[in-house]
Structures are given as C-alpha cells and as structure tokens.
Amino acid sequence: xxxxxxxxxxxxxxxxxxxxxxxxxxxxxxxxxxxxxxxxxxxxxxxxxxxxxxxxxxxxxxxxxxxxxxxxxxxxxxxxxxxxxxxxxxxxxxxxxxxxxxxxxxxxxxxxxxxxxxxxxxxxxxxxxxxxxxxxxxxxxxxxxxxxxxxxxxxxxxxxxxxxxxxxxxxxxxxxxxxxxxxxxxxxxxxxxxxx
Numbered sequence: 001x002x003x004x005x006x007x008x009x010x011x012x013x014x015x016x017x018x019x020x021x022x023x024x025x026x027x028x029x030x031x032x033x034x035x036x037x038x039x040x041x042x043x044x045x046x047x048x049x050x051x052x053x054x055x056x057x058x059x060x061x062x063x064x065x066x067x068x069x070x071x072x073x074x075x076x077x078x079x080x081x082x083x084x085x086x087x088x089x090x091x092x093x094x095x096x097x098x099x100x101x102x103x104x105x106x107x108x109x110x111x112x113x114x115x116x117x118x119x120x121x122x123x124x125x126x127x128x129x130x131x132x133x134x135x136x137x138x139x140x141x142x143x144x145x146x147x148x149x150x151x152x153x154x155x156x157x158x159x160x161x162x163x164x165x166x167x168x169x170x171x172x173x174x175x176x177x178x179x180x181x182x183x184x185x186x187x188x189x190x191x192x193x194x195x196x
Contacts, residue, residue, distance in 0.1 A: 001160070001166075001167060001168060001193050001194060001196060002023045002024070002144075002146065002166060002167030002168070003021070003022055003023050003024070003167060003168050003169075003170070003189075003190055003193045003194075004022065004023065004024035004025070004026055004053075004055065004146060004167065004168070004169040004170070005017040005022045005024070005025055005026065005170060005171075005174065005186055005189070005190075006025075006026030006028070006034075006055070006057065006169055006170065006171040007026060007027075007028050007032070007034035007057075007171040007172075007175075007179065007181070008025055008026065008027060008044065008181060009027075009034060009036050009040070009044070009179065009181070010181065011043075011044065011047055012183060013181040013183060013186060014044050014047050014048060015047065016183040016186050016187060017052075017186050017190075018047075018048060018049065018052055020186060020187045020190040020191070021190050021194070022052060022186075022190060023052065023053065023167070024052065024053035024054075024055055024077070025044075025048055025052060025053070025054055025055065026055040026056075026057050026079065026169075026171070027040075027041035027044060027045065027054070027055065027056055027057065027073060027075065028057045029041060029056045029057060029058055029069050029070075029073065030057060030058050030059040030060065030061060030081070031059070032059075032179075033178040033179035034171065034178075034179045038056075038068075038069040038070075038072035038073040039072065039073075041056060041072075041073035041074075041075065042072060042073050042074045045073060045074050045075055046074070053076055053077050053098060054073075054074070054075040054076050054077065055075055055076075055077040055078070055079050055098075055100060056069060056070045056073050056075040056077070056078055056079065057079045057081060057102075058078065058079065058080055058081065059080075059081040059082050060082060060084075063087075063088050063091035063092055066078060066080070066088075066092060067091075067092060067095065070092075070095065070097065071095075075097070076097060076098060077097055077098035077099070077100055077117075077118075078092055078095070078097050078098070078099055078100065079100035079101075079102055079120070080099070080100070080101060080102065080116075081102040081103075081120075081122075081126060082102070082103070082126070083103075084101070084114075086113075086114045086115070089101065089114045089115045089116055090115060093115060098117045098118065099115065099116040099117050099118075100116060100117065100118045100119070100120060101113075101114050101116035101118075101119050101120070102119075102120035102122055102126070102148070102169075103119075103120070103121065103122065104121070104122055104123065104124050104126070105121055105124070105136055105137050105140075109121060109137065109140045109141040109142070109145070110141070110142050110143065111141065111142055111143025111144050111145050112143055117144070118144050118145070118146065118167075119141060119143065119144065119145040119146070120145070120146045120147075120148050120169050121137050121141055121145055121146070121147055121148065121149075121163075121165075122148040122149045122169075123148070123149025123150055126148075126149065128149075128150070128172075129150055129171075129172030129173065130149070130150045131149070131150030131151075131155060131159075132149050132150055134147060134149075134158075134159045134162040134163040135162035135163060137163055138162065138163050138164050139164070141165075143166075144166050144167070145165060145166050145167070146165060146166065146167035146168055146169040147159060147160075147163050147165035147167070147168055147169070148168070148169035148170070148171075150173070151168060151169075151170045151173045151189075152170070152173030152174070152185070152189065153173070153174075153185060153188035153189045153191075153192045154192075156168065156189065156192040156193050156196045157192065157195075157196040159196075160193075160196040161196075168193050170189055173185070173189060174186045174189050
C-alpha cells in the first residue's frame with residue numbers, strides 16, 4: 001500500500017514519516033493551517049531521501065505561481081487540489097515533476113485523464129478530516145489512485161476494504177490539532193496501512 005503523509009511542517013515529523021516507511025511526504029504551499037513557505041518546504045524536503053517522493057500541494061493557484069513555488073521548494077511532485085483545468089497540468093509538464101490531481105468523487109476518476117501521474121480521491125470537504133462514504137468510489141477510479149478524507153489509524157482497514165485503493169493520503173488523521181502532527185499517530189497510521 002502506497003502511503004502519503006501530507007501537511008508536514010516540522011523536521012521531527014518528516015524524520016518519523018521517513019523512518020516509518022512513508023512513500024511520499026506532502027508540504028502544503030497554499031492557504032491552510034498546514035501551510036509552509038516554499039523556503040521552509042525546501043529545508044524540509046532536503047531531509048527526505050530520494051526514494052521518498054516530496055510533494056508540493058497547491059489549490060487554485062495559477063500555474064505560473066505553482067511553478068515558482070515548486071522550483072523554490074525543490075519538491076519532486078506537484079499536487080493540484082480541486083477544480084484545476086486540464087491546461088494547468090499541461091502548463092507544468094515541462095518541469096519533469098510527478099503531477100498529482102486531487103479531486104472529490106464527482107470528478108473524472110481516471111488517473112491520467114488530465115495527464116497526471118497520480119490521482120487522489122478526497123472527501124466532499126477536503127481537509128475537513130471527516131470520514132465519508134469511501135465505498136461509493138469502489139471500482140470507479142482507475143490507475144494509481146490514493147484514497148483521502150477522514151482517514152486515521154483506527155479506520156484505515158475499514159476504508160481500504162470499502163474503496164479498494166492503490167494508496168492512501170492522510171493529513172488531519174495524524175494530528176492532535178489542525179496543523180499539529182503527532183509522531184506516534186504517523187507511525188500508527190503507516191503500520192495500520194501496511195496491514196490493511
């Protein structure tokens with residue numbers, strides 16, 4: 001099971017995620033309680049070994065702004081969250097970064113439909129931390145897709161059984177408060193995901 005731990009802002013939590021076996025680590029570069037500056041993301045990304053994907057997360061920004069921030073941050077992937085048009089992905093293809101499209105279940109759920117490399121299917125209210133009807137998407141997404149939205153260590157197995165995802169993406173489910181990650185929860189989530 002491929003696992004992305006998103007919204008990290010502290011070196012200790014980056015280290016925990018890497019040591020516990022995360023496949024990808026996300027840095028939020030858009031309006032959010034988890035937001036970090038591109039410069040801070042660069043410091044954190046420098047701590048991540050090459051086999052773990054570093055992801056800059058954006059929502060609604062113009063591709064030119066995304067490009068500048070992603071290059072400053074030095075991330076190896078760019079995630080566009082929400083209603084970004086196909087052209088936004090096309091405009092970033094020349095950067096030779098992994099492109100990630102994050103949408104809710106009402107969107108086109110074919111991974112690659114917007115020339116992205118990875119797809120995230122999130123809750124109707126992304127970032128809310130609220131569980132949703134994961135089973136509603138079972139059999140619909142195709143390709144390399146991650147389930148997100150309301151996941152935490154105690155419900156990973158239920159979510160995987162319901163949706164049958166290729167991977168998982170978690171942020172608020174490994175926090176003690178909005179934007180405040182917890183190393184024990186990060187480890188517990190990764191362990192639960194591996195055994196789900």
